[in-house]
Amino acid sequence: MMKTWIPLASLALLLAACGGSDTTSTAPQAKTMGLRAAQGAPHALADYTPVIQRLYLGFFGRPADVDGLAFWQQQFSNANLPLTTVELSQNYITNTAIRGIVDAFANSQESQDLIGGSNAAFVNAVYLNIFNRNAEASGLDFWGGLINSKAATRAQVLLAIAGAAQGTDAAVAANKLDAATYFTAALDQPQKAAAYSGANVILSVRALMAVVGVDTDMTAFKRQIDDFIVSLTGSSQQESIKRYAGYYYLQDMVNTPAYSAYYSYASGGVAPPATSGKLIYGMGVPKVGSWSRDLTTRAIVYTAPVVASVGLPAAALLPEVTMLCTSVATPNGATSKSTDLLVAISAVQLTDATQLAGQTLSVYRENCATGGSNINSFSFDANGNGSFPSGAGLLSFNAAAVTSILNGQQLPDLSTGKWLTFTAYRYTRPDSSTGYLVVQHMGNSKTGVTDGVLATWTQE
Structure with a gap:
């Protein structure tokens, strides 16, 4: 044809x-x-x-x-x-x-x-x-x-x-073109050119370029590039970065992330797991916060504005999935809401029902707490058909419908009158096994969302 x-x-x-x-x-x-x-x-x-x-x-x-x-x-x-x-x-x-x-x-x-x-x-x-x-x-x-x-x-x-x-x-x-041209030209010595290699360095450079905007002072930014390149070839500790795709609870009802984010930490001489670093995340002007690891529980603790968090899996150097909760003013007063959800870019977004075949996701989290859904679990048979038992009975979607949902179809939530989207991911756990995740987003409209909820379904 x-x-x-x-x-x-x-x-x-x-x-x-x-x-x-x-x-x-x-x-x-x-x-x-x-x-x-x-x-x-x-x-x-x-x-x-x-x-x-x-x-x-x-x-x-x-x-x-x-x-x-x-x-x-x-x-x-x-x-x-x-x-x-x-x-x-x-x-x-x-x-x-x-x-x-x-x-x-x-x-x-x-x-x-x-x-x-x-x-x-x-x-x-x-x-x-x-x-x-x-x-x-x-x-x-x-x-x-x-x-x-x-x-x-x-x-x-x-x-x-x-x-x-x-x-x-x-x-x-x-x-960005000006910055990229300057960056490559600044690799003007063999040791500098050779230092621009490896996964961590490339991730760090992407994160550096991701802050360039319309109002960026390019003269100052080029000095930042010079300092970055010096850090690659110097004896100081090198900054390692893990990049994430970020969902925001008030983003439009599409099943794609709203922004990019990253964790950073000094890697030179630091044996995993790193104990502290920076977190850059958020819609619009990125928020810059810091994190540290509780060496007893291995949990990550964040500075304001984050008031609570949930990371999966907890044993990893850095989590593959992070739910960040901040205080949000609502008609009922201030409450802690899952305003942001970060998924490591190493996770693979799933776009076909067969990619979820044979999987069951039974742990639901919302607002940094486990439980609260009227659905008991997400289960998929060998062909990718989905079954979702709830207090109101068994909901089911055939594989074609599941595939449509994975590609961005919005669903009406009959119990609330709001809209739902779902995004599925596959990721590698610290023990090299494969884990599955579904990001659930609810909003009061398809665009211009003013009241939203982010939640996750996982296997544990």
Whole structure:
């Protein structure tokens, strides 16, 4: 069957409703690319730095390393490719060299690990990587719909989003590009270039880039980059980071995280488990708090505004799942609510009912306390059909319905009149066994939620 593809020029125009268009006009760009090839006048290698850095930021959430930048500069030059993501977008379908290079980024293990999962989760991750914000509901629906319908590949969608920023998004993207370019250039000695490697370092660099915003003082931030690189090659303790995807209790009723978060701790000379560190989390302007470990119970204790927490599993260096509770003013007075829920990005989001086949989740937590649901457990048979016993009787969903729910279908809660979404994850426990988690979010409306509840279902 012939696939129907939407030209990326059309996608860029459609993006105006979801974020904007590139500053370069589209008609001359296509002509220019053909003219370059006809004249046989390749660009200087350095000319390709901005577009390669944009691909690194979009697909990996970090600046290019020295060897990677040099490699891709040569590949772009050998194929005489264009200099902008818009031109890559417009010629992706017809130019096999462009497809080969961009698809190599999209299909790399690093990209799959960082922005895998459902298509909606992919789109949201791209927004976070490029604009440091979550995608709005219309953007998730539009771009996720194109990928779901096979009208565009993930690589095409990322190119279109990256090349079509407007307003604040364009300013953030420009600041991130400036920071990424400076970062790679600052790796100007062999020991510095070699130090930019390894999982912890890469996670730390992603976290560094994740704080760049429209109002970032770039001069001061470049000094921060210099200090960071010195820390990589110096004798001081290196900061290790574990990254999380964060849910917020007042976020829109979509089954994707609302923001990125991370725990950090000094790893040099520290044997696991680390005893203290920082926590960066929260919607909007990130909250910066500190944590310490009770060496007797191994539980993690947080500073304000966190008043209570639940972490799973407790024996890990850092939890795979953390429920953070803060005091929230309600009509009945201040109460401790699970306002934030952090899931390690190493956890795999599940998008098909068969991925839950044979599993039972029976521990429910809400507001940092166990119990309280009128459902007794979530159980899935060998085919992924779900059974949910409750005081009102047995609820059941066939595998197709479960799959739909895992991909973001909102459910009405007949007992409260509110809306429910569920997101499932698979993660690795400290003993290397596999655990399963379901994030449950309830809200009084699909968008503009003003009263929400975050809860979890787990196996223990």
